[in-house]
Amino acid sequence: MNHLPRTYAMIVAAGRGSRFGAPIAKQYTQLQDQTLLELSVARLASSQYIDQCLLVVAEDDSMASTLNFAIPVSYTIGGAERWQSVQAGVEAISDIGADDSDLILIHDAARPAVPRHDIDQVIKAAMSEPYGAILATPVADTLKTSHTKSETTDKLLDNNHQHYYAKRTIDRSDMWQAQTPQVFRLGPLKRVLNYVAEHQLTITDEASAFEYLELPIRLVTGSRQNIKLTYPDDALLLSAILTAQFDPP
Numbered sequence: 001m002n003h004l005p006r007t008y009a010m011i012v013a014a015g016r017g018s019r020f021g022a023p024i025a026k027q028y029t030q031l032q033d034q035t036l037l038e039l040s041v042a043r044l045a046s047s048q049y050i051d052q053c054l055l056v057v058a059e060d061d062s063m064a065s066t067l068n069f070a071i072p073v074s075y076t077i078g079g080a081e082r083w084q085s086v087q088a089g090v091e092a093i094s095d096i097g098a099d100d101s102d103l104i105l106i107h108d109a110a111r112p113a114v115p116r117h118d119i120d121q122v123i124k125a126a127m128s129e130p131y132g133a134i135l136a137t138p139v140a141d142t143l144k145t146s147h148t149k150s151e152t153t154d155k156l157l158d159n160n161h162q163h164y165y166a167k168r169t170i171d172r173s174d175m176w177q178a179q180t181p182q183v184f185r186l187g188p189l190k191r192v193l194n195y196v197a198e199h200q201l202t203i204t205d206e207a208s209a210f211e212y213l214e215l216p217i218r219l220v221t222g223s224r225q226n227i228k229l230t231y232p233d234d235a236l237l238l239s240a241i242l243t244a245q246f247d248p249p
Contacts, residue, residue: 005102007123007183009044009053010089013037013064013109014078026229027109028063031239036229038067039112039242044181045070046116049123050105056089083203087193090186100187103127106206107181110229113241114181114222122183122220131215132184134207135222139175144168179222182206188215 013027027037034042037055044050052071056078057064064075076092078085086106093104103126107114118135125133146164184206192209195201203209207217225241227234 005127005185006098007049007103007105008093008098008186009050009105009107009181010056010086010093011037011040011044011053011107011109012056012078012082012085012089014056014058014061014085015082025058025061025063029229029235031112031235032242035067036112037064037109038069040107040109040114041073042070043112043114043116044105044107044119047119047123049120054089054092056085083193083196083206083209086206087197090190090193094186094190098186100185100190102186103132103183104186104189105181105183108228111180111226112229113238113245114179114226115245118220118222118226119181122181122222125218125220126183126185129216129218130185131188131210131217132182132207133218133220134182134205135179135226136176136219137179137222137224139172139177141172143170143172143175145170176219178205178207179226179228180205182217184210184217 015025028035031039041053044053050071053069053073055064055073055075057075059077074092076088078088090104103123105123114135122133122135145167147167148162149165182205188210189206192213192215195213196203196209201209201212210217225245227238227241229235229238
C-alpha cells in the first residue's frame with residue numbers, strides 16, 4: 001500500500017571551510033548572535049515536514065553539542081570527504097528504521113537564509129519523483145572559461161603572479177546553479193553513494209552521484225536569497241538578507 005514518505009533532515013557540518021579563511025569551522029561563524037549551524041537548523045524547523053535533524057560533525061567537534069537548536073538534533077561522525085559524511089548520515093538514518101522509499105533531505109550549514117517555501121517545495125517535488133529533487137537557480141550571469149598567462153612569457157610563475165584571461169563564453173541557456181536542500185529517496189541514495197565509493201569518484205554534491213548513473217533528479221527553482229557563506233564578503237550579504245527576512249521565512 002502506498003504511504004506518504006517520511007522526511008529525514010540532515011545537515012553536513014563536518015567540513016573546515018578552508019576558503020572562508022577563519023580560525024574556526026565555518027558553520028560556527030556568528031551572524032545575528034547565532035551560529036550558521038543554529039540558523040540553518042532553524043530554517044529547516046520552519047518546514048511543516050521536518051521535526052528533527054541529524055547533524056554530521058567532525059570527530060573532534062566539541063562545539064555543536066553546546067548550541068541551542070530549534071528542533072531536536074542527533075549526531076553522527078562524518079568523514080574526510082563530503083560524500084563520506086553524507087554516507088555516514090545515511091547509515092545512521094537507516095539504523096533508526098527509515099524505509100528505502102523515505103526521503104533524506106541534505107542541507108548545508110552555510111545556507112542559513114533558505115526560505116521555508118523553498119524547503120517545502122523541494123520536499124513536495126521529491127515526493128512525486130522516483131529518485132529526488134534539488135533546489136537550483138538558472139544561471140543569470142555570463143559565464144566564461146579562462147586560461148592563465150604568467151607575467152613573463154618564458155616561464156610560469158606561482159599562482160600569486162598569474163593572470164587569468166577570458167578564453168570563451170559558455171552558453172548558459174541550460175545552466176543551473178545548484179543549492180541545498182537536496183532531497184533523495186533513501187534506497188537510491190545509498191546505491192549511488194556506494195557507486196561513488198567503489199569507483200573513487202569526486203563529487204561536489206549528492207545530485208552529481210545520480211548524474212553518473214544517469215538517474216533523473218528534478219530541478220526546483222529556488223530563491224536567490226539562498227546564498228552560501230563561502231568567502232568573508234558573503235557574510236555581509238547574508239546578514240542583510242537575514243535582516244530583510246524579518247518575518248518567518
